[in-house]
Amino acid sequence: MALxxxxxxxxxxxxxxxxxxxxxxxxxxxxxxxxxxxxVSAMSGETDALVALAHDIGGEHPEPREYDVLVAxxxxxxxxxxxxxxxxxxxxxxxxxxxxxxxxxxxxxTRARIxxxxxxxxLEVLDRGIVAVLAGFQGTDxxxxxxxxxxxxxxxxxxxxxxxxxxxxxxxxxxxEGVFTTDPNLxxxxxxxxxxxxxxxxxxxxxxxxxxQIRSVRFAMRxxxxxxxxxxxxxxxxxxxxxxxxxxEALVVSGVTYNRSEAKILVRGVQDVPGVAxxxxxxxxxxxxxxxxxxxxxxxxxxxxxxxxxPRPDYARALEITRNTAAEMGAITVEAxxxxxxxxxxxxxxxxxxxxxxxxxxxxxxxxxxxQCISTSEIKVSVVIAEKxxxxxxxxxxxxxxEAGAAEPVPEx
Amino acid sequence: MALxxxxxxxxxxxxxxxxxxxxxxxxxxxxxxxxxxxxVSAMSGETDALVALAHDIGGEHPEPREYDVLVAxxxxxxxxxxxxxxxxxxxxxxxxxxxxxxxxxxxxxTRARIxxxxxxxxLEVLDRGIVAVLAGFQGTDxxxxxxxxxxxxxxxxxxxxxxxxxxxxxxxxxxxEGVFTTDPNLxxxxxxxxxxxxxxxxxxxxxxxxxxQIRSVRFAMRxxxxxxxxxxxxxxxxxxxxxxxxxxEALVVSGVTYNRSEAKILVRGVQDVPGVAxxxxxxxxxxxxxxxxxxxxxxxxxxxxxxxxxPRPDYARALEITRNTAAEMGAITVEAxxxxxxxxxxxxxxxxxxxxxxxxxxxxxxxxxxxQCISTSEIKVSVVIAEKxxxxxxxxxxxxxxEAGAAEPVPEx
Numbered sequence: 126m127a128l129x130x131x132x133x134x135x136x137x138x139x140x141x142x143x144x145x146x147x148x149x150x151x152x153x154x155x156x157x158x159x160x161x162x163x164x165v166s167a168m169s170g171e172t173d174a175l176v177a178l179a180h181d182i183g184g185e186h187p188e189p190r191e192y193d194v195l196v197a198x199x200x201x202x203x204x205x206x207x208x209x210x211x212x213x214x215x216x217x218x219x220x221x222x223x224x225x226x227x228x229x230x231x232x233x234x235t236r237a238r239i240x241x242x243x244x245x246x247x248l249e250v251l252d253r254g255i256v257a258v259l260a261g262f263q264g265t266d267x268x269x270x271x272x273x274x275x276x277x278x279x280x281x282x283x284x285x286x287x288x289x290x291x292x293x294x295x296x297x298x299x300x301x302e303g304v305f306t307t308d309p310n311l312x313x314x315x316x317x318x319x320x321x322x323x324x325x326x327x328x329x330x331x332x333x334x335x336x337x338q339i340r341s342v343r344f345a346m347r348x349x350x351x352x353x354x355x356x357x358x359x360x361x362x363x364x365x366x367x368x369x370x371x372x373x374e375a376l377v378v379s380g381v382t383y384n385r386s387e388a389k390i391l392v393r394g395v396q397d398v399p400g401v402a403x404x405x406x407x408x409x410x411x412x413x414x415x416x417x418x419x420x421x422x423x424x425x426x427x428x429x430x431x432x433x434x435x436p437r438p439d440y441a442r443a444l445e446i447t448r449n450t451a452a453e454m455g456a457i458t459v460e461a462x463x464x465x466x467x468x469x470x471x472x473x474x475x476x477x478x479x480x481x482x483x484x485x486x487x488x489x490x491x492x493x494x495x496x497q498c499i500s501t502s503e504i505k506v507s508v509v510i511a512e513k514x515x516x517x518x519x520x521x522x523x524x525x526x527x528e529a530g531a532a533e534p535v536p537e538x
Numbered sequence: 539m540a541l542x543x544x545x546x547x548x549x550x551x552x553x554x555x556x557x558x559x560x561x562x563x564x565x566x567x568x569x570x571x572x573x574x575x576x577x578v579s580a581m582s583g584e585t586d587a588l589v590a591l592a593h594d595i596g597g598e599h600p601e602p603r604e605y606d607v608l609v610a611x612x613x614x615x616x617x618x619x620x621x622x623x624x625x626x627x628x629x630x631x632x633x634x635x636x637x638x639x640x641x642x643x644x645x646x647x648t649r650a651r652i653x654x655x656x657x658x659x660x661l662e663v664l665d666r667g668i669v670a671v672l673a674g675f676q677g678t679d680x681x682x683x684x685x686x687x688x689x690x691x692x693x694x695x696x697x698x699x700x701x702x703x704x705x706x707x708x709x710x711x712x713x714x715e716g717v718f719t720t721d722p723n724l725x726x727x728x729x730x731x732x733x734x735x736x737x738x739x740x741x742x743x744x745x746x747x748x749x750x751q752i753r754s755v756r757f758a759m760r761x762x763x764x765x766x767x768x769x770x771x772x773x774x775x776x777x778x779x780x781x782x783x784x785x786x787e788a789l790v791v792s793g794v795t796y797n798r799s800e801a802k803i804l805v806r807g808v809q810d811v812p813g814v815a816x817x818x819x820x821x822x823x824x825x826x827x828x829x830x831x832x833x834x835x836x837x838x839x840x841x842x843x844x845x846x847x848x849p850r851p852d853y854a855r856a857l858e859i860t861r862n863t864a865a866e867m868g869a870i871t872v873e874a875x876x877x878x879x880x881x882x883x884x885x886x887x888x889x890x891x892x893x894x895x896x897x898x899x900x901x902x903x904x905x906x907x908x909x910q911c912i913s914t915s916e917i918k919v920s921v922v923i924a925e926k927x928x929x930x931x932x933x934x935x936x937x938x939x940x941e942a943g944a945a946e947p948v949p950e951x
Contacts, residue, residue, distance in 0.1 A: 141591065141594045141595050144595060146597070175615070178554065178615075179618075179619075179622065180553050181554045182557060182558070182619050182622045182623050182626070183619075183622035183623075183625070187609075188621070188622055188625050190632070190633075191618040191619075191622045191625070191633055192618070193622045194614060194617065194618035194621075194633050194635070195614075195615060195618035195622075197614070198611035198614045198615050201607060201608075201610070201611045201614070202588070202591075202608060202611050204607065205604040205605070205606065205607035205608035206591060206592075206595050206604075208601070208604045208607075209592065209595045209596035209600050209601055209604045209605075209608075210595050210596075211602070212596070212601050213595070213596065213597060219603070220603075220604055220607050222607070222684075224682075225682055225683075226672060269637075269638055271635075293703065302884065330603075347793075481738060516852050522821065
């Protein structure tokens with residue numbers, strides 16, 4: 126008998142029929158002999174409607190405490206409905222709001238961090254054979270104010286509950302069948318991965334694969350909670366996200382990802398003296414703009430070029446700020462480009478194989494694709510290219526690294 | 539400087555514009571120098587939508603605990619939105635769910651009774667010049683389960699808050715201008731009452747006037763909370779509901795009410811022995827059917843006739859049960875009639891004036907209206923008549939008792 130935490134997203138509980146479908150899956154898991162806690166999101170569309178109301182009445186920046194009181198109603202609605210649906214199948218169930226399960230967070234409204242969970246109140250219910258139906262995304266701070274966890278909060282709630290309960294698995298149900306080697310909409314040969322390590326999943330999530338929120342994977346890694354990403358509409362196994370040492374054979378490249386939501390800014394001819402980066406980037410971070418890639422070229426004649434990428438919604442603001450700073454710093458020019466894409470390969474096996482990056486550059490060169498920037502980590506290589514080459518690059522890299530058999534050793538460059 | 543509790547119903551907060559309108563009224567009250575706590579209902583339509591979802595998923599009788607978790611989201615949504623709207627006007631405000639204001643109730647889900655309120659947490663906020671925006675209709679039991687108060691719960695919440703805070707007034711905002719002498723849709727000459735006693739208001743509420751829930755008036759009477767029923771769309775004074783001793787001159791008849799939502803059952807020829815009523819009515823109350831009027835005629839030949847009224851939705855079930863019981867008891871016949879109306883006159887001054895009932899019967903007789911049953915209390919007379927005469931009866935009684943000058947003494951019969 127295992128203790129299973131299941132998490133269903135907004136699409137999986139988007140209609141009464143889908144809620145009944147989730148109830149059946151939960152009851153099937155109980156019938157298989159397991160104790161089950163279920164974490165749910167708001168019904169799809171619900172949170173958007175609440176956010177629209179918040180802006181209608183509260184303006185561009187609704188007061189965060191009240192915003193959280195408002196949006197927390199979405200998950201509260203779902204827990205009651207799902208508990209009812211489970212009860213209708215003859216299985217005892219009981220809902221818990223964030224407050225009721227002791228989901229204690231800090232006071233950072235709209236992006237709170239989880240501090241603790243009252244696992245005793247949940248275990249007491251589970252041990253009596255009752256399904257615990259838990260509101261994701263929400264908690265309360267020390268003073269009893271309602272807080273929410275921000276984007277991807279329900280995944281994080283589920284992982285936190287699984288960690289607090291010492292669950293055997295945290296199943297993340299979604300509308301896709303698991304984690305794929307690349308976007309199946311782009312590459313017909315994309316295939317579902319059976320297993321992936323936390324580190325790879327984090328790289329893939331941060332690079333554009335949308336199946337899991339990076340924050341929840343970090344949380345799972347920290348508390349060593351096995352994740353199982355699977356479809357809420359099919360019974361097949363999905364993808365397990367597990368500690369590195371549980372990977373039987375590390376693929377050199379597990380996945381190819383892409384991200385078309387960034388823009389590039391290039392500052393040419395900055396004096397290459399200590400503190401340049403700080404002077405250039407502090408005004409941006411003061412405005413809450415998060416930089417992704419940052420590349421500083423080798424110094425030439427005492428000056429250097431700095432390239433960085435920012436999210437496209439922040440691009441215009443970032444460009445204006447950078448132009449001002451660059452002018453003060455005596456830079457030669459500031460150039461910008463919104464028509465870029467970041468394409469990456471991710472794989473745990475890269476650690477042990479040299480030449481992966483070189484092979485990637487060669488594959489792209491063979492397709493006539495110019496590389497604008499490169500950034501690497503131990504288990505990934507990312508390049509910035511012109512946006513129009515995105516599909517071509519992803520298909521070529523998937524063919525070369527995954528379809529050709531990624532477990533094969535890569536020849537040294 | 540007074541402490542004012544204001545309560546706004548679902549229609550008053552039914553759209554973002556109406557919520558902004560309420561916010562302006564609240565801020566005007568603060569600007570007039572008062573401390574203000576506001577109790578709100580769910581936006582109109584919201585509760586009905588939630589109840590429909592509950593039945594879709596939870597069947598005819600959704601599990602009460604989860605039902606309460608679900609419907610409580612309606613008021614939680616409104617408090618957040620109203621707090622935001624007040625803040626947008628530059629006035630600090632803070633929302634409180636039932637749990638957050640310490641609205642402690644018993645455990646009777648869907649019809650819980652209020653036990654206590656944490657007035658200290660509210661006064662602390664009010665004393666700092668912050669408007670407290672409170673969710674009506676909801677509370678939590680000792681174990682922290684969410685409860686709701688049932689129909690009219692928000693009025694009751696407001697009165698309870700006013701009592702706990704020792705407020706100077708509890709203003710009930712609604713879509714009518716106050717309490718009228720009768721239904722203005724039926725009688726053009728109906729006029730707004732400036733004052734009415736708790737007792738009269740209770741009789742009028744229970745007899746069909748919908749402006750205030752009877753439960754909240756009982757609560758107000760018990761704790762001597764002055765109520766002020768007024769329009770949320772106009773600035774005029776409405777109707778004050780006050781202790782009897784604060785009534786300057788007690789009207790003989792304050793109002794004429796009617797109720798077309800009952801049906802009549804008549805059992806003829808029951809043996810007139812002790813325990814007849816209990817035997818006839820126990821099977822009905824066991825089924826949760828609430829009887830309104832009960833009239834037992836004088837015994838004749840050792841048998842008696844019993845007439846009673848029940849809510850129309852319960853009528854078919856009540857008739858079937860009564861037929862079975864009556865057969866067991868050897869009654870002669872059971873007759874039934876759904877096309878009835880109960881018409882009543884209410885007035886504190888009746889206590890001191892004989893002949894009011896007689897005058898009522900005469901007025902109806904003059905119109906050719908036959909009286910089927912009569913029931914009286916110290917301050918009201920009710921009759922059952924054929925439903926088709928409802929308007930005629932109400933107009934005639936209003937003309938005779940109110941338009942003619944109700945303060946005049948009524949001649950002895």
